[in-house]
Amino acid sequence: MTSDNQVLLRMDKINKSFPGVQALKDVDFEVRRGEIHALVGENGAGKTTLMRVLSGAAPPDSGSIYWNGEPVSIPDPAAAQALGISMIYQELTLIPYLDLGQNIYLGREPAAKAPNFIDWQRLYRMAQEQLARVGLEVDPRTLVAELPIAQRQMVEVAKALSLDASLLVMDEPTSALTEHEVETLFERMRELKAQGVSIVFISHRLEEVFRIADRVTVLRDGQLVGSAPISDLTEDDVVRMMVGRELKSYHAKEVAPIGDEVLRVEDLSRGDVVRGVSFSLRKGEILGVAGLVGAGRTELSETIFGVHPATGGRILIDGRPVEIHSPAQAIELGMGFVPEDRKAQGLFLRLSVAFNIVTVALKSLTTLGLIRPNAARNLARTFVERLAIRTPSLEQRVRNLSGGNQQKVVIARWLTLEPKILILDEPTRGIDVGAKAEIYALMSDLAKRGVGILMISSELPEVLGVSDRILVMREGRIVAEINDPRGATQDDIMRAAAGGANGGGSAIQA
Amino acid sequence: MSTVSAALGSLRRMDWRSFFQKYGLVISFLLLCGALTALSDRFLTVSNITNILRQSTINGIISVGMTVVILTRGIDLSVGSVLALSAVVMADALKAGWATGPAVALGLALGGLMGLISGLLITQLRVPPFIATLGMMTFARGAALTYTQGRPITGLGDEFRFLGTGFIGPVPMPIVLAAIVFGLGYVILNHTRFGRYVYGLGANEEAARLSGIPVKAYVSVVYAIAGALSALAGVILIARLNSAQPVAGKGFEFDAIAAVVVGGTSFEGGEGTLWGTLLGVLIIAVLNNGLNLLNVPSFYQQVVKGAVIALALLIHRAIR
Ligand SMILES: Nc1ncnc2c1ncn2[C@@H]1O[C@H](COP(=O)(O)OP(=O)(O)OP(=O)(O)O)[C@@H](O)[C@H]1O
C-alpha cells in the first residue's frame, strides 16, 4: 500500500456484521487528497455501511482507520466531524419542521453578543449564501417540509459544504435530482476538488461516475472487488465487477402488443400545479413522463391516484368515467402507485418485510375475518424470490434493508394485486444496475400481461429506453409528446422540458 | 484469526441482544417474583396470587385499549373519566330496574361512544390525541358528577355483582373477563386486517393511506374500543364495590400508560405487543402487592413505582 502523503484516508480490513448479515468483510479502502472517489456496488453491497463506519455512525467489529497516516478511532459522529469528515446520508436527515437555516446550522448556530443567544440574522444570512452556492434561490426561513425532495437534497448538500470538511462523503446525492441539478452539484464538487477537498461519491448511475470521478472502488457482497483510476476502466468493466457476470443491455423493453385504452385523463387540473392535462394510456403500454423537478409530474400522478382531490377534469378507466377521492378507491379500481419518497410515503420502516409486501393483498388472504398466516408468508416469500430481494428473513425490519432492496419491497407490494394500471414515480431511484435491469424486465413483463404503466422518471436514458411513448411536462402542463422514443434523444426531452420545444426533432409533437 | 474472533464476538453480542429483546421482560418479572418470594412468605400463596390477578384485571382491561391506541401513535387520557361516566349511568339504569344484560350493554355503548367522539375529534378535526382526550377526560368527569350530583349510587343487585365477585369454577369472574379481552385483543391485533393495519398506520400513516388503508375510520374505531374497554373495566369495579362513584377511576390512565410502556410498546407507534402489556400489568400489580406485603409506606410506594417505570424505559431503549 502507498504510505505517501497523497493518501488522506486509509481503511484497513474493516469488518462489520448485523444479525444474519456480514455487511463488510475485510474491506480496504483508500482515498487520496483532492480526488473524487466513486464507491459503487449493487444494492446491499455495503457502501453505506462502509461510510457509516467512517462517519462513526456504525463502529466496525474490527479493522483500522488511518487518517493522514495516523491510526485513529472514530467511535461516534462527533469524532468524524472533528477530523474533518462530513457526510451526506442516503436517507435524508433534515428535520422537516425546522427551517432551512436552522437545519444547516443545527448544533453550531452562530453566537450573538449575549452569551447563549443565537445571532439569527447572521445565521440566515450565512444560510442564504450556502443555499445560493448550490443554486437554491429559496428563503432560508422556509420549512424543510415545504420543499420538494430534490431541493431537500440540495439543502443537504449545502449543509455538508458549510462544514468545511476535508473529506466529504456523498451517499447517492443524485438519486433524487434531475439532470440540471446534477450539473450544479458536479460544478460544486469540482470546485471543492480544486480546493483540495476529497470526495467519496456513491451513485448507481455509472454515467455520472464516469463523468465526475477520478478513481473508483467496487464492492460486492461486502467485499472489495477492486479499486482503479477511472481512466483504466470502461462502464462494462465496472458493471462486470459489480455484478460478477456479464449484463446485457439493460433497458430494452420487449415489444408487447398494445391493447385497448385502459386509462384516460381529460383536462385534469389541481390548483395551479396540474393544469388541464389530457392523455390516454393503453393496455401493455409504458408511458413515460419526463420533466424538470417541479413540473407537476408527481402531483399529476397523486391526483390520478386520489391522494389529492382534482379541481377539474375527469378520469376514465376502461372507457367508463370514475370518481376517485381516495387511494382506497383507486386501488379498488385496479390501480397501484409506487410513490417517489419510499421512506416517507412507501414503507413501514419498523415493520417486517413480509408485512410491507402483503399490505394491500391482505383482503384476499383473509378467511372469516382472519388472515391465513401461511398464505401471507407464502405470498411474501414468492415476491422476495421473484424480485430477488436481499433479506436475511421475511421478518427482517424493512429499515435494515439496503435502499435498493427497500424500493423492490414497495414495488412488490403492488405486484401482489396484479393491478390494471401501475403508476411508478421514480421506480429505480437508488437502485443498482442489476436490480434496475430486473425492474425493467419486470415492467416489460407486466406490460406483456396487459398492465398499463405510467412511469415518471428523471433519468433520461431510462425514460427513452423503457417507454413506448413519452409525455414531457412543464409548469403543470403537457408540453410535448414523443411517439417514437427510439428516434428521440435526451436533448429533445430537455429542450421541451426547459421550454424550447419548437427546436425539437421530428419525433416531437408540441 | 482476528476476523474469526470478531465474527464470534459480534455473534455473541447479537444473541444476547435479541435474547433480551425477547425475554427481558419475562426475566424481570420472574426476578421480581423471586425476590418477593424470598422476602415475604405470604407472597407465593394461592390466595395472594389470585388476589394479584384479580386486582390487575381492571388495569389489564384498560391497558388492552391503551395498547391499541398507543400503537396508532396516540394516547388516551380519558379512560378513567369514561369509566366513571359509564359506571354511573349503568348503575342508574340498574337502579331503575334494568336487567344486567341491557345495563351492561348500555354502559359499553356509552363508553364506546365517548371514545368514538375523541377519535372523530382526532381524525376529522385533526386535534392532537393528547388534547382531544384531555378534553374528553374533563368532559366525561364533569358529566359523571353532574349526572349524580356528586353522590355515589349504591346497591346494584346480586345478579350484576356476580360480574365482579362471582366465580366460574375456581376462577374469579373478573379474571375470566380480562382473559377474554386479552385473548380477543391478541387475535384481532395479530390475525385480522384491522389489527395489522393498526400497526401499519402507526408505523407510517402516509404509507398506510397510500396503501388504501382507511386510516381515519380505523383510528376512530381504535378510540371507541378503548372507551368501551374502559366501560367494561367500570363494570368490574362497581360490581365489586356494589357502588358507582362519579369520582371513580381517577388516575387509571396513568396505571394503564405505565403498564403499556413497561410492556415495551413504543410511543412512536407501530411497535408493541399485548404480551408485553400483559407482563407490564402484572409487573405493576406484583409491585403494588409486594410493597404492601413488605409494609412500605404508601408515599414511598409511589417513588418505587416511578423508578421502576423509568428503569423499564431505559432498558427498553438500551436493548433496542
Ligand atoms: N442496521 C442494520 N441492521 C441489519 N442489517 C443491516 C443494517 N444496515 C445494513 N444492513 C445490511 O447490510 C448490507 C449492506 O447494506 P448497505 O446499506 O451498506 O448497502 P449499500 O451498498 O449501501 O446498498 P444500496 O445501494 O441499496 O444503498 C445489506 O444486506 C443490509 O441489509
Ligand SMILES: [Mg+2]
Ligand atoms: Mg446505500
